[in-house]
Amino acid sequence: MNIVLRVWRQESPGSGGGFVDHPLSDVDPGWMLLEALDVLNEKLVARDRRPIAFDSDCREGICGACGVVVNGRPHGGMPHATTCELSVGAALASAPRPTNGAGVITLEPFRTGAFPVVCDLVVDRGALDRVIMAGGFVTVRTGSAPEANTIPIPKADADPALDAAACIGCGACVAACPNGSAALFAGAKASHLGRLPQGKPEQGRRALSLVRALDDAGFGACSLHGECEAVCPKDIRTDVIARLNRDALRARIRGR
Amino acid sequence: MSAELQPGVPSGPIAGKWTRRRAELALVGPVQKRRHRVVVVGSGLAGASAAASLSELGYETLCLCFQDSPRRAHSVAAQGGINAAKNYQNDGDSVERLFRDTLKGGDFRSREANVYRLAELSNGIVDQAVAQGVPFAREYGGALANRSFGGALVSRTFYSRGQTGQQLLLGAYQAVAKEAARGGLTLLARREMLDLIVVDGRARGVVARNLVSGALETHLADAVVLATGGYANVYHLSTNARGSNATAIWRAYRRGAAFANPCFVQFHPTCLPVSGEHQAKLTLMSESLRNDGRVWVPGQAGDGRRPEDIPEDERDYYLERLYPRYGNLAARDVASRAAKVVCDEGRGVAPGGRAVFLDLRDAVDRVGAGALRERYGNLFEMYERIVGDDPLRTPLRIYPAAHYTMGGLWVDYDLMTTIPGLFAAGEANFSDHGANRLGASALMQTLADGYFIVPPSVGNYLATARLSPVSEATSEVRDAVASAESRIGALVGSRGGLPAAQFHRALGDLLWNHCGLARSEAGLVAALRQIDELRGRFWRDVRVPGSGASFNQELERAGRVADFLELAELMCIDAVARDESAGCHLREEHQTQDGEPRRDDAHFAHVAAWMHTAGGAPPRRLIEPLVFEAAPLEVRSYR
Numbered sequence: 001m002n003i004v005l006r007v008w009r010q011e012s013p014g015s016g017g018g019f020v021d022h023p024l025s026d027v028d029p030g031w032m033l034l035e036a037l038d039v040l041n042e043k044l045v046a047r048d049r050r051p052i053a054f055d056s057d058c059r060e061g062i063c064g065a066c067g068v069v070v071n072g073r074p075h076g077g078m079p080h081a082t083t084c085e086l087s088v089g090a091a092l093a094s095a096p097r098p099t100n101g102a103g104v105i106t107l108e109p110f111r112t113g114a115f116p117v118v119c120d121l122v123v124d125r126g127a128l129d130r131v132i133m134a135g136g137f138v139t140v141r142t143g144s145a146p147e148a149n150t151i152p153i154p155k156a157d158a159d160p161a162l163d164a165a166a167c168i169g170c171g172a173c174v175a176a177c178p179n180g181s182a183a184l185f186a187g188a189k190a191s192h193l194g195r196l197p198q199g200k201p202e203q204g205r206r207a208l209s210l211v212r213a214l215d216d217a218g219f220g221a222c223s224l225h226g227e228c229e230a231v232c233p234k235d236i237r238t239d240v241i242a243r244l245n246r247d248a249l250r251a252r253i254r255g256r
Numbered sequence: 257m258s259a260e261l262q263p264g265v266p267s268g269p270i271a272g273k274w275t276r277r278r279a280e281l282a283l284v285g286p287v288q289k290r291r292h293r294v295v296v297v298g299s300g301l302a303g304a305s306a307a308a309s310l311s312e313l314g315y316e317t318l319c320l321c322f323q324d325s326p327r328r329a330h331s332v333a334a335q336g337g338i339n340a341a342k343n344y345q346n347d348g349d350s351v352e353r354l355f356r357d358t359l360k361g362g363d364f365r366s367r368e369a370n371v372y373r374l375a376e377l378s379n380g381i382v383d384q385a386v387a388q389g390v391p392f393a394r395e396y397g398g399a400l401a402n403r404s405f406g407g408a409l410v411s412r413t414f415y416s417r418g419q420t421g422q423q424l425l426l427g428a429y430q431a432v433a434k435e436a437a438r439g440g441l442t443l444l445a446r447r448e449m450l451d452l453i454v455v456d457g458r459a460r461g462v463v464a465r466n467l468v469s470g471a472l473e474t475h476l477a478d479a480v481v482l483a484t485g486g487y488a489n490v491y492h493l494s495t496n497a498r499g500s501n502a503t504a505i506w507r508a509y510r511r512g513a514a515f516a517n518p519c520f521v522q523f524h525p526t527c528l529p530v531s532g533e534h535q536a537k538l539t540l541m542s543e544s545l546r547n548d549g550r551v552w553v554p555g556q557a558g559d560g561r562r563p564e565d566i567p568e569d570e571r572d573y574y575l576e577r578l579y580p581r582y583g584n585l586a587a588r589d590v591a592s593r594a595a596k597v598v599c600d601e602g603r604g605v606a607p608g609g610r611a612v613f614l615d616l617r618d619a620v621d622r623v624g625a626g627a628l629r630e631r632y633g634n635l636f637e638m639y640e641r642i643v644g645d646d647p648l649r650t651p652l653r654i655y656p657a658a659h660y661t662m663g664g665l666w667v668d669y670d671l672m673t674t675i676p677g678l679f680a681a682g683e684a685n686f687s688d689h690g691a692n693r694l695g696a697s698a699l700m701q702t703l704a705d706g707y708f709i710v711p712p713s714v715g716n717y718l719a720t721a722r723l724s725p726v727s728e729a730t731s732e733v734r735d736a737v738a739s740a741e742s743r744i745g746a747l748v749g750s751r752g753g754l755p756a757a758q759f760h761r762a763l764g765d766l767l768w769n770h771c772g773l774a775r776s777e778a779g780l781v782a783a784l785r786q787i788d789e790l791r792g793r794f795w796r797d798v799r800v801p802g803s804g805a806s807f808n809q810e811l812e813r814a815g816r817v818a819d820f821l822e823l824a825e826l827m828c829i830d831a832v833a834r835d836e837s838a839g840c841h842l843r844e845e846h847q848t849q850d851g852e853p854r855r856d857d858a859h860f861a862h863v864a865a866w867m868h869t870a871g872g873a874p875p876r877r878l879i880e881p882l883v884f885e886a887a888p889l890e891v892r893s894y895r
Contacts, residue, residue: 058497148386149344
């Protein structure tokens with residue numbers, strides 16, 4: 001079939017950008033969307049035109065590198081899937097009705113103040129790393145760990161800790177949020193570590209640092225729209241935000 | 257043995273070697289440590305664990321990664337688990353047994369002392385990860401849970417559902433974040449190493465390209481650690497992430513680091529089959545599924561029935577038939593080759609006939625669908641999303657794919673390459689897996705290297721090395737920058753009209769056919785001729801739009817393909833020279849009647865390490881003989 005990829009093209013952070021229609025013929029709806037972009041790029045290169053820049057690495061939904069707003073939805077709106085797990089057929093399903101027989105798939109970068117556009121669909125998500133650097137860790141040196149089974153961890157704590165730790169840091173939650181908040185991302189880290197005995201000693205300090213870092217990195221405030229949860233490819237729930245806020249409030253009251 | 261390869265294995269009984277070596281290693285004083293700068297290239301499990309640990313010790317540490325965040329390194333995609341000899345299951349495991357399983361799994365082509373140390377360090381890794389908050393699977397009582405992997409009769413694999421690599425990487429990444437926050441470590445994302453700086457024969461830094469601005473940067477240092485992963489992407493279609501590449505280790509080879517056993521490549525038996533020519537990569541289904549799944553094909557060639565319509569007595573559970581003791585848990589190279597054999601017989605399953613079934617039906621009957629979802633939930637979701645079948649109702653279709661490279665930079669017992677001051681860790685080195693790696697051992701090796709071996713080894717080097725001052729103006733530094741510039745210039749200056757991906761696909765087909773699951777001298781010689789010809793066409797016909805002075809992903813890709821085109825040649829040269837079969841390396845000329853690899857210990861019980869020679873002369877083959885004292889050579893059998 002024939003499709004049109006309507007892509008945000010922007011050469012550099014400082015330059016202006018705009019949508020450009022790239023028609024692509026002989027597409028199989030079973031192709032992955034990013035494979036269609038690969039094919040289009042090879043055609044562009046052969047004509048000595050600048051290929052479309054986009055981030056992607058593992059192509060199986062775990063590295064968090066890919067992140068495109070597809071037809072207005074971060075990662076295209078398929079439940080629990082990243083952009084690289086989206087087929088052309090699935091992307092067309094959420095596209096407007098075909099015009100002139102060809103379906104149009106619109107691709108834009110994750111847009112939010114804290115993620116400046118680098119080139120086309122590539123953004124700078126370094127702000128997420130800066131949040132983790134503020135306190136998203138357990139302070140333990142290599143070599144000073146006790147024997148692994150010394151502290152039993154009930155399955156009822158270990159499982160939800162892993163649910164929260166499943167965050168891949170893609171930034172879709174920020175892109176979906178009307179405020180550009182990364183509360184789901186920071187909350188996931190607070191919940192992952194706060195659920196485990198190893199993370200308890202720094203729980204309050206961590207929560208305060210994370211909350212402060214969110215502001216410093218330029219993310220907006222959370223007003224519980226819930227858009228983040230709806231687009232999260234790893235099904236992280238907004239209860240992690242409540243936990244972060246509770247931990248931070250408790251730490252403030254206790255003064256640590 | 258060649259004088260250029262000095263393994264430096266400590267003397268004495270194997271169980272005391274590492275303890276002795278640690279006691280001998282020279283130490284750097286706390287004040288001196290701050291004055292030494294170490295560059296770590298790569299931020300996966302090996303790189304992040306090494307960088308964080310070096311920074312904790314007090315070295316000024318710089319960590320580079322080509323992704324936009326260290327958390328995205330390809331270690332993140334490891335699914336199944338990490339081995340450790342804890343013997344929590346009371347099933348007879350021990351350091352000795354993990355050592356022997358790993359050595360045997362590698363078909364006796366690895367250095368015994370390294371493998372023993374790996375087994376020894378395995379337990380500390382799990383301790384370290386738990387302390388960092390890695391949420392491993394737990395029993396209801398709160399103790400850590402285990403599962404089984406191929407090549408082992410004990411249950412020693414620790415896991416976090418099907419995302420163990422991700423969780424271990426987050427542990428190491430958070431350790432990096434902790435050190436960055438403290439100020440001991442500087443993290444530079446979107447940087448790609450393009451050359452190694454060697455001054456007075458010692459590694460003194462790297463030339464890297466800032467992938468956003470396009471600027472070439474020099475990062476000078478007193479020691480360099482390469483933790484840049486493997487080169488399975490040389491096959492184009494592999495389970496590796498799209499960006500995984502060999503450029504860093506290949507540039508190090510070109511600067512004088514020996515490259516060991518390049519032909520040793522692992523084909524993982526449980527991947528999704530190739531589905532079309534536009535496919536970007538192959539998806540792995542964790543080997544842990546072989547715990548509960550049974551692998552089979554129809555007994556008769558050309559059987560077009562649906563799997564559920566084929567009665568029990570017309571199915572061939574060929575792994576269980578051929579290898580009754582290990583069954584579906586036979587080592588990876590064995591399972592992969594067996595799949596190729598049954599498909600070559602025409603018994604592969606549709607579509608395309610290059611796939612076998614992995615059937616969970618009996619496991620559903622035994623433990624129930626709920627328990628299986630608990631174990632493999634995210635894998636089932638991934639499979640269903642890609643293939644459209646529910647693996648609990650219809651058997652999975654799987655086939656081998658290029659996955660892991662046991663070969664890599666030659667390193668001594670301290671993980672130092674033949675270039676003093678250049679260390680290699682994780683998949684980038686050749687050290688521990690011989691001719692085949694066991695499942696759940698890659699994560700173990702990366703973290704043993706990064707947390708526990710590289711930090712004291714680097715210290716020992718810095719304490720004893722006499723380093724001359726180096727600056728941007730040093731001629732070797734300027735030469736390295738100029739050589740990176742000229743390669744970029746050649747790529748963007750080529751006036752052809754074909755994207756690099758086309759050459760990569762052609763190279764992948766060629767290697768898959770001639771240097772893949774089975775190799776022959778005639779095929780390899782033909783491949784060498786074709787690679788040479790393909791490389792000529794690449795430099796004539798490639799097109800890279802844009803310039804080197806800006807964000808340019810096509811330039812990144814083309815540079816990586818150019819290096820793969822050189823590395824592929826060395827792989828085939830090595831495969832010809834290793835005139836025996838061992839583990840993954842099946843030379844058709846050397847197999848038993850049952851199609852098992854036949855080793856030639858009299859002539860090939862050694863590591864082949866290749867040295868680059870200037871001026872286009874063939875590389876030199878150096879030999880490190882392998883001695884087996886603690887675990888005598890035996891014929892590997894999983895029957």
